[in-house]
Amino acid sequence: MSVSETSSTSVEKPNPIRETIIYLLMAAVAITTVGPFLIMLSVSLTQNIRFITFPVELIPTPMTLENFQTLFARTDALRWLFNSVYVAVISTLGGVITSSMAGFAFARGDFWGKNVIFVLFLGILIMPDTALIVPQFVVLSQLGLVNTYTALIGPWFASIFGTFLLRQAYLSIPRDYDDAGTIDGANLWQNWWHVLMPQVVPTMATLAVLRFMGNWNSFFYPMIVTSKSDMRTLTVGLGTVARSGGDAGLDMAGAVLGFLPTLLVFILMQRYIIRGISLSGVKG
């Protein structure tokens, strides 16, 4: 994890006993976070397991994929997986591009209403999303958008947090770049796309990862705007699996299916996630 390698707390002389104690403590914490995931994986591969009982068999014999077959046969899990991928990808791409556009406009633009709109955006940012869920549902049901991808993707197609993040990034670029572009005959769009955006790609990547994870893991909103099983996202669908009281093997197969995609993104994009959090402290 790359916050930084260096430490600022006290300069310690190497002390083997102290170091051992620290490692033991860290290992103990690590067991509490990794342990449940390991047990989840092993139970998902165990045959006919109704309950998780301790002591648990970490490497099941025989190992089987039956639980996953049951999951796909009995629920719409494959469809949920598709929905989640589709919604998360479109939401992420859309949100990052529009944030980049608006961030550019707020950093460089000189237009009527700039400050008013900016303050309005700030006002929306402080609104806790759970307080807005009911009215959002009311509006969407009046527009006939319940159970549509539009409802699932819509709010994610723009990000105020992202707009602020990108605005800051653009502000850190000297104006000389814009001027050089303009002299070379570039219009605003060309300046944005060819001259300035390449320099904020790391910020956009950070935003993209945060948005992807946030969207994939979101539960309340997508649950509210979908009532049909085939429109649910994986997170919402797995929520219904958890409530339905199947056997442990099925539950853990669902958990593995929900966990693996985020784990993959985390492993590949870890440094962007950490950067995003330390940069802002606010989730996508």
Place this chain on the structure above:
Amino acid sequence: MAVASPSQRATSQFLRRLRRSLPWYPFIIINAVVFLVFNLVPWISMFRYSVLKTDLLSTREFVGVAHFINMLTDAKLHKAMLNTAWFTLMYIPLLVAISLGVAVLVNRPLRGMKAFRAIYFLPNITSVAVLALIFRRFLSPRPDGPLNFLIGLVGIPPQRWLIDVYQAMPSIVGISLWEAFGYFMVIWLAGLQAIPNELYDAAKVDGANGWRLHRYVTIPLLRPTAAFIIVIATIGALQVFGSIFILTGGGPVNATTTVVYQIYNEAFNFGRFGYASALSILFFLIILLIALIQSRYLRFGEDVY
């Protein structure tokens, strides 16, 4: 040649300004439309519906401020507010202590530290559904359930966890802590590492050592980070919903019904969308008030040096 009149000049200035502005609007138009449809309009509809009695289908009747008066005597709402406060008061101190403790633990130039930090972050990347699937099984009331087995090793009898009126909320707190501490550890680490080493050196020159080094350098300089974490975590804690929805459904006997869960209940189980909208306004005001008080008290956003 005629001299332009003031109004003509104003018009030409207006046109110039308009011409300068126009090219920028396409850059914000998508944002604006999204916020209009998914934020501004719902905002307005929240106020409009707060004075109506409606199930969105057949009934629709103006009731004025009746909803807000009913809140005063709504026992379920009061219970939900107490539950939310109870959750937050258990959760925040533990979260701050645990995440800071772990951050201090891993903030050392030791081998493998990065891997440990990544491992601690793992629970945070899981969705609430995965969390619920796992912990519903781990908190099984069976004597041979995972957690009951583990506490049995140290001689504690099996507990009922999520299905016990007194243990359900602490169980939810525990699950939330497990999920969140890695995230706040990262923020603490950023705060710890932002403290310049020179300050420690200077303090040592002045004769500070060990605990006093932390007392007079680390702790004061971490205040902005602490303020940030407490405000952000509190806003999150007040909105707890997903894990409760899946794991306990607000039960047993409303023991885990939080304000958000109650709003959900009123709207989607009882079809009282007007009352739920009024509750949403109340909830928003409560969060705003608490965040403002905290920010002021913790001097949020102020620099320390």
